[in-house]
Structure formats: structure tokens, C-alpha cells
Amino acid sequence: MSKKIQLGTKILSANEEYAQQNSRLLRDKGKHCLNMISSPGSGKTTILTRTITDLKGKIRIGVIEGDIQTQLDADRIRATKAPVVQINTKGSCHLSAAQVNSALLQIPLDSIDLVIIENVGNLVCPSAFELGEDGKVVVLSVAEGDDKPAKYPAIFSKSKALLINKIDLLPSGAIDFDIDKVKADSRRLNKDIKIFCVSAKTAEGMNGWYDWLIKTVRKSS
């Protein structure tokens, strides 16, 4: 016997409905929300831990951590004392708006200004699922190569900001990465994208990102 279920619009709209619910909840509370997306190992968690620490007293950040398995990233965020909710997708390649919805109900929204969702490490699938966020932030490590905007255009087209991370690896000359090419290719896809060249490890360039973050959060509250 074959089972029949309704496909297409129904499945898509379930995610959309939750995304709209999340967006309403965040707007009602006057909270800003960013959805951070990158390949595995681009440095999202390191960017977040440094950002939370350096912006203490300026912006109160809460984190929703998306991972297929483990609590490793949530543990790193927890060490900064920021509120964090871990979602384990158990194999799924992206966060869904429904998962984010239940995380938003657990995170102490009244005591934070900004929710950052760290999506599953994947440069492809998460870009297709709206979570109710105000904007997406894409992270690209210089070790991944400068052809990524051309090869993975969706996420670069849809993001408000691009963080080019691990620039501390460039001076050794061991990595071929043309920052100007990445900037030009990203702006060809998305003329308004804000681009910050940073090292979350050494803190180089992080101030530009912090200024943008503070301005963006204040504008929305």
C-alpha cells in the first residue's frame, strides 16, 4: 500500500508559517535576529564567542546553536555566559523555522537585544530556509578559496553581511586567496552586501563588524 501526502506548497508553507511566527514574536519583543551561515569550520562559533565577549555592556546577545550532533558549540558559547539553546538536527542539513520557534520559546528573550542563530555548517541548504530572521550573515574562511561566491551564489546573494574570516592565515603566503576578487564577485551578486575582513582569532578587523552590528541592532529596536 502506498501512502499519499500533500507535497510542495504545503511543506514549504509549514516552514514559512513558523518563520512568520518567529518574525512576529521577535518584532513584538523588539529583538533583532541574524541567521549565520557558512561551510563547516569557517569559524562561526569563534566569531560568536569573541563578539559576545567584546560587546559585553553594549549588546546582549543570545545564541541558537544548530548542529547535526554534539553540544560542542553550545558549550563554547555557554563559557561566555551568554544564553544559548542547542538544537541537534540529527542528520538534517539545515535548521527549520519550527526548530527555531521552540528555541525562541526557551531563550530568555527579555534579557537580550540580539538573537544570533548559528546554522548547521553547510553553504548550500540553510540559504533556502527562512527562519524568521531579520537578515543573514555569511562567513567565508580564506582557507576555503576565493571561488566560493561564484560557486555558491545563493547565500552570497541573500546575505546582509559577509565576514571573510581567518585573514591571519594570509601573511604567511601559504594560502592563495584574492580578497578583491571575493569582494567584487559578492557585490556583483548583491550590491548592498557589507563586507568585513576579520580574524576572529586575533581580533583583527572585528571592530568594523561590531560597529555594523551595533548600528543594525539599534535601528531595529
Next chain:
Amino acid sequence: MSKKIQLGTKILSANEEYAQQNSRLLRDKGKHCLNMISSPGSGKTTILTRTITDLKGKIRIGVIEGDIQTQLDADRIRATKAPVVQINTKGSCHLSAAQVNSALLQIPLDSIDLVIIENVGNLVCPSAFELGEDGKVVVLSVAEGDDKPAKYPAIFSKSKALLINKIDLLPSGAIDFDIDKVKADSRRLNKDIKIFCVSAKTAEGMNGWYDWLIKTVRKSS
């Protein structure tokens, strides 16, 4: 009006059926096939171009290139004179067995010994779709961090070989990456996995990978 289609088993088995067709075709021709999977920017294409060049006269390699967009990787393979077929998935996060089937019909199978499928840059989704290959090879760059087997266990569990790439970046001390931890975590998931620490850029460690590749291809022909 809502549309109804049959889901679940039907959709899964369409991929399975093509995978079985691919497997039969390869077996009938006596050709070995590997499915190479990694995050974006781990160095799959650089590994392939060096492998093809260094193994000239020993193994004749053909490549099926999976990318969301662009012919960039196929152009790099083509420069080695190896036969290559590019598949652009136009947004899809993994290759399907049906796409590989049509590529296998285009590639000159009779004049090669080994087909390497370079999957879409994604450490998650491609691991769930069998393509009819004899084995999977996972690539992890040291720049991605040593927590990846724990966080993305599926592909490490299913692969015959792991290439830890970009080891030329380690001596500078700019990257924290514990090779022994990655080896131990990978072997906990998959006791038989072969692990090679390589730099496709400098050629360091590539001979171990070549020896394994030659042995594996000869065994199957």
C-alpha cells in the same frame, strides 16, 4: 487545489534504482568508482588534479564534477587532459544517481580505469545519496578544525578513506588542529577507515594515497 504525489519509498528508490544501474554498468566494464565528499574549499579539485598528473601511466582517471554553478572545477580537471563531465545541480546540495548515470554515459569509460565523482561541496547531504560508487572518500582540510568527525559523523562512518588535507598549513602554528584526535574520532566511527595526511599543494604525503588508490583499483579490475 492541492496536488498529491507518492512520497517516501518511491522517491528514495528512484535514486537507489539509478545507483544500482550505475553500479552494474561500472562492474560490467570492470571500472572502479569513488565518490569524493567534503565541505566547500577542502581541496578536492586540487587533490584530483595532482593525483591525475602524478598517476599518469599507472591509472587512467576520469572525473565527474558536481557543482551547483560554474564550470570552474571541470576546467581545472580538463587542463590535466583527463576526461571530465561537469554536472551543474542548479541549487541542489548533492549529486543524484540519475545525474551520475547520464554523466557515465558521456564519459569514455573504455579508456579509463577509475571514475572519481567530485560531489558538491557539502559535508552533510551527499553522504545520504548512493551514486553506485564502490566507495566514498572524505576530505577534511586542517583549516576546518579537528571537531568535524564528532560533528558530522555520517560521512566519516561511511567512507573507505579520509584525506586530511592542507597539512602544509600546520608548521606555521597559526592553526590549532590535533591530527591524532581526528584519527581517533574517525576510527571510533569507522574502524577500517584508511587515513592519509596530505598536502595536495606541496605533494607531501600523497604517495600513501596513491599506493592505496592503485591497490584498490587493481583489486577491483
